[in-house]
Amino acid sequence: MRLRFTRVSERARYYERYLPFVIAILMMPLGYALTGPAPVFGTVVALLGLAGTLTGIYDLIQTQHALMRNYPLSSRMRYLLEHFRPEIRQYFVEDDHAETPFSREQRAVVYRRSKGIEGVRPFGTLHDVYSDGYEWLNHALATTSLDSQDFRIRIGGPDCTRPYDSSVVNISGMSYGALSPNAIEALNRAARAGGFAHTTGEGSISRYHRMGGDLVWQIGSGYFGCRDVNGKFDPGSFAENAADDAVKMIEIKLSQGAKPGHGGILPGPKVTEAIAEARGVPVGVACVSPSSHSAFSTPRQLCDFIARLRDLAGGKPVGLKMCVGHPWEWFALAKAFHATGIAPDFIVVDGGEGGTGAAPVEFADHKGAPLRDGLMLVHNTLVGVGLRDRIKLVASAKIITAFDICRISALGADSVNMARGFMFAIGCIQAQSCHTGKCPTGITTQDPDRYRALVVPNKAERAARFHAATMHALKEACESSGLEHPDQFTPHHLMIRTSPREVRSAASLYDWLAPGVLLSEASAHPAFAKYWDRAQIDSFAMAG
Structure with a gap:
């Protein structure tokens, strides 16, 4: 049977x-x-x-x-x-706090603020405030009342003759070529309207970046916009572009979160006429950014390159963008800054969780130090060598709300750069098709039929409105904590739950170096104890 x-x-x-x-x-x-x-x-x-x-x-x-x-x-x-699994999961399955890669709550905040919709929430928080890792900012009984939400920091060390008063919230580097012309133009118009800066990305300055917004010109290993016929750095073309009044700062890109090599390959196989014009490469030829810089190969040579760019740029601030990798390489840079007396005016610390147009899953998931760990290491090192007051730190990776800004400021940042936040503001729906050239909203595509649907004036207004609303929320966060400026947040303001019955401040949970301590004695901090003495300024390799 x-x-x-x-x-x-x-x-x-x-x-x-x-x-x-x-x-x-x-x-x-x-x-x-x-x-x-x-x-x-x-x-x-x-x-x-x-x-x-x-x-x-x-x-x-x-x-x-x-x-x-x-x-x-x-x-x-x-x-x-x-x-359709990603769309089904995004719209019908995932909860409001599942960050894959950005949560529904994070996206909704940007959409509401960019559209000018009230963003208050009734009935209290949706977070479990007693779960491990929950964080909050302490408020003050003696609050402040601020007249302006236009928080700024001055970027420019002693060797900089043309410092820049930067907003504390700016647009992170996204190249034309990775983003559509309409998207780049909308972001730059928003930067002009809101009085904040727009980083070009390593694809250099395109015609769509020239809409009146302040620019941070990013220089990658391909030296796009300042290269000779062999792809090497060309001082003449660099000086010509750097003289543009719109260019406020220069940023040397060493690495980024999801693409931690020194440059990598830019999205898009063959370039159009407008991309070729911006990057200084032939039309129709594959556009490759080499894996390492040819202008320097040691920490000391990087310092010389920084000084050279600052001189060619007429005294404008010159900085670095990096995702922390081998700690001894970063320590070698810090030692070189101190030994040569030549230091960058700012350092953008990108987190390993930071996105890019496309990256192998191994890189996206398991390469590069996450933002908090990388930022605290950089901050501690600069404090330990007595250079922290001279160099501004910019944090970049999955920062959306004013709380994100306050939290990362408490851990050492002076300002932040946003990429995805501004993409959401101009219409990104997190379709995760950036690498296909078929972006449904016309943001990450070079297909005219797709990006023409992105109406520049409307999207520029939305991006500017998002920035203004974020700055307003940041102002209220500062006032409620009794502060005058976001840079006054310290590790003592940030509380972190470590168990259902224990809470610690970031000041006690993490190790913090005393000013100048690395110049006189060894640090008990594990990273410094292992690698500080093995870092050398004439090589990125670790000494034996």
Whole structure:
């Protein structure tokens, strides 16, 4: 009896494999029969049956997919659901706080603020305030009342003759080529309207960046916009571009979060005329950013390059962008800054969680120090060598709200750069198709049919409104903590729950170096104890 039942079950599963195909075949005569009493409906049924039958026949005879041969027609439902899985998860499955990569709550905050919609929440927080890792900022009984939300910091060390008064919230580097012309133009117009800075990305300054907004010109290993015919650094073209009044600062890109090599390959296989014009490369040729810089190969040489760029730029601030990797390499840089007396005016610390147009999953998930760890290491090092007051620190990676800004300021940052936040502001829906050239909102594509739908004046207004609303929220956060400026947040203001019954401030939870301590004695901090003495200014390699 059991054997017979087993055989019946096997036959049932066998027939189930072909049931959709059989139904499609039967729909053709059924539709034909219905054309008499219901001509339109019958024709539709017959045509659907014909299409399904032809598709099923193709599935049976093709040799590329075993699943389709074993399950004609029905297997296609699996592929269809798999195709729409990210959208199904994003809109129907994930909760408001699942950061994959940005949560629904984070996106909603940006959308509301960019549209000028009230962002208050009724009935209290949705977070579990007693879960491990929950964070909050202490408020003050003696609050402040600030007249302005236009928080600024002055960037420019003693060797800089043309310092820049920067907003504490600016646009992070996103190249034209990775972003569409309309997206770049909208962001730059927003920067002009809101009085904040727009970092070009390593793709250099395009015609769409020249809409009146302040620019931070990013120089990558491809030296786009300042390269000779061999791809080497060209001081003449650099000086010409750096003289533009819109260019307020120069940023040397060493690495970034999800693409931690010294540059990597920029998105897009072959460049258009406008991209070629910005980058100084031939039209139609593959645009590759080398894996390392050719203008320097040691920490000391990087210091010389910084001084050279500052001189060629007429005294404008010159800084670095980096995601922390080997700690001894960063320590070598810090030692070189101290030994040579040549230091960058600012350092943008990118986190390993920071996004990019496209990156291998191994890089996106497991390369580069996360922002907090990298920032605190850089901050501690500069304090330890007595250079922290001279160098401003900019944090960049998954920063969206005013709380994100306050938290990272408490851990050592002077200002922040946002990329995805401003992308959401101009319409990004996190479709995660940036690398395909088929962005549904026209932001990360060079297809005119797609990016023409992105209306520049409207999107520029939204991005500027998002910046203004974020600055207003930041002002209220400072006032409630009794502060005058975000740079007054300290580790003592940030509280972190370590267990259901224990809470510690960031000041006590993490190790913090005393000013100048690395110049006179060894630090007990694990990273410094292991690697500080093995870092050398004439090589990025660790001494034996």
